[in-house]
Amino acid sequence: MQVQPFSNTEIQAFRAATAGTAERIHLNNAGASLPPDIVVDTIVNYLHEEALRGGYETEAKYRAQLDHTHTLIAQLIHADPDEIALVENASGAWEIGFNGIAFQEGDEVITSEMEYVSNVLGLLNAQKQYGIIIKMIPNDAAGNFPLQALEAAITPRTRLIAVTHIPSTAGNILPAAAIGEIARKHGILYLLDACQSAGQIPLDVQAIGCDMLAATGRKYLRGPRGSGFLYVRRNILDKLKLSFFDGRTVTSVDQQDFTVRKDARRFEWYEKNPAIILGLQKAVEYALNIGIERIWQRIQHLSTLLRQRLRELEGVVVHDQGDELCGIVTFSMSGISAAEIRTALAAKNINVNIGFAKSTLYYMNRKGLDGIVRASVHYYNTEEEIELVCRELSTLCLVKTQL
Ligand SMILES: Cc1ncc(COP(=O)(O)O)c(C=O)c1O
Incomplete structure (x- = not known):
C-alpha cells in the first residue's frame, strides 16, 4: 500500500494544534506523548x-x-x-x-x-x-x-x-x-x-x-x-x-x-x-x-534519522537491535550517565527518559544494561529537533572530555 508522507504544512498544523510543542522538544512519547489541544x-x-x-x-x-x-x-x-x-x-x-x-x-x-x-x-x-x-x-x-x-x-x-x-x-x-x-x-x-x-x-x-x-x-x-x-x-x-x-x-x-x-x-x-x-x-x-499508516511511516523516518545521527557521535552506543525497529531509540554515552544526560537535556527544554533494568528485566539483565537513555519520537517531532538534540549531546560530550 502506498503511504503518503506528511507534508511540512501538515506537520506544522499538528504542532500548532499541540501547545506543548512550542515549549520543548518532547522525546518521551514512550512515557507519555504531548496530547493534541482538542x-x-x-x-x-x-x-x-x-x-x-x-x-x-x-x-x-x-x-x-x-x-x-x-x-x-x-x-x-x-x-x-x-x-x-x-x-x-x-x-x-x-x-x-x-x-x-x-x-x-x-x-x-x-x-x-x-x-x-x-x-x-x-x-x-x-x-x-x-x-x-x-x-x-x-x-x-x-x-x-x-x-x-x-x-x-x-x-x-x-x-x-x-x-x-x-x-x-x-x-x-x-x-x-x-x-x-x-x-x-x-x-x-x-x-x-x-x-x-x-x-x-x-x-x-x-x-x-x-x-x-x-x-x-x-x-x-x-x-x-x-x-x-x-x-x-x-x-x-x-x-x-x-x-x-x-x-x-x-x-x-x-x-x-x-x-x-x-x-x-x-x-x-x-x-x-x-x-x-x-x-x-x-x-x-x-x-x-490522521491515519495510523502515515503516523507509522513518519515515526520510522524520524527514528532512523535519530539513530543515524547518534551513531555519528563519538562515545555513543545505540542499543536497539533487530530487523524492524520502532520510534523508541535507546542509547548510552561513555563516561556520562543516563541521569546526567537527562538532566543536561532537560535544562535545554528537551525531554528524554531513562530505561532502568527493572522495566524490561530479562533483556536488560542479559545485556548487562541499566539506566540507558530512551529517546522516543512521534510524528509531530521534526528533523530540526533531532539535529538540535544531537548537537546538545555532542556539546555535552565535549564539555565532559574537557573536564
Ligand atoms: C511495554 C509496556 N507494557 C506495559 C506498560 C505498562 O503500561 P501502564 O503504565 O499504562 O500500565 C508499559 C509502560 O511503560 C510498557 O512500556
Whole structure:
C-alpha cells in the first residue's frame, strides 16, 4: 500500500494544534506523548460542565458519546465494540486478561525476554500461586524474536503465549502476527501487550490473531493519563474468570444469583472518569483521522534519522537491535550517565527518559544494561529537533572530555 508522507504544512498544523510543542522538544512519547489541544479542551470542558451540572447529570447528557469510545477503539484495532473494555492503564488491562485464565499447576506460559515489569510480576505471581511454568524465549543474536524457538517450546501443557509487541526500553518490534499464526495453529491462547504499539503501528487483531490485547492511552495514542483498554476476543469472553464485580458487571442480580453481561464491559468498573474517557476518545479519533499508516511511516523516518545521527557521535552506543525497529531509540554515552544526560537535556527544554533494568528485566539483565537513555519520537517531532538534540549531546560530550 502506498503511504503518503506528511507534508511540512501538515506537520506544522499538528504542532500548532499541540501547545506543548512550542515549549520543548518532547522525546518521551514512550512515557507519555504531548496530547493534541482538542484532547485537553475536551477534558477540561467536561470537568467544568460536571462542576456546574453534577457528575451523574453530565454523564447522562453525554451517555451516547461516552459509549462511542468503544466503537472508535474497536475501529483502531479492527475489533467489535463489544470486545473492548475501558480500563485505567495497560498493566490493569493485561492483568484482567491474564488473571482471568484458570491456571492449573504445571500449565506453561511462553513469553519473550522483552516483557514489561508488570507482566513479569504477573507471571511470577502465577508461578507462586498456581505453580505455572514460565518459559522465556530470548532474542536471537540479531535481536529478533526467534519463531522457531517459540514453536519448539510448545508442549501439550502450553496454556498461553504472552508477549510484548514493542518493549519499553528497546527499539525492536516482535512479529505479533507470526506469533499469532503459531498460537492459532496449536490452539493456544495469545495475550499481546500493545502498550507501546497502540497509536504507533497499525494494529489489526484479526491479522495478529491475538485473543487479548492490552493498551494504554497516554503513550503513542496521545490520550490522557489514566486511560487504557483491553480487547478480548468474543469467543473467549466467557472462558475468563472475573476478578472484580460491581453493577457494571451484570445485566441482572437478585438475592440468589446474577447474570454477567455479554460484552467485554464486564471487565470495567462502573465508576470511571468520564472526562478522561472522552479525552481518550478524542485522541483515538484524532489518530484515526490522521491515519495510523502515515503516523507509522513518519515515526520510522524520524527514528532512523535519530539513530543515524547518534551513531555519528563519538562515545555513543545505540542499543536497539533487530530487523524492524520502532520510534523508541535507546542509547548510552561513555563516561556520562543516563541521569546526567537527562538532566543536561532537560535544562535545554528537551525531554528524554531513562530505561532502568527493572522495566524490561530479562533483556536488560542479559545485556548487562541499566539506566540507558530512551529517546522516543512521534510524528509531530521534526528533523530540526533531532539535529538540535544531537548537537546538545555532542556539546555535552565535549564539555565532559574537557573536564
Ligand atoms: C511495554 C509496556 N507494557 C506495559 C506498560 C505498562 O503500561 P501502564 O503504565 O499504562 O500500565 C508499559 C509502560 O511503560 C510498557 O512500556
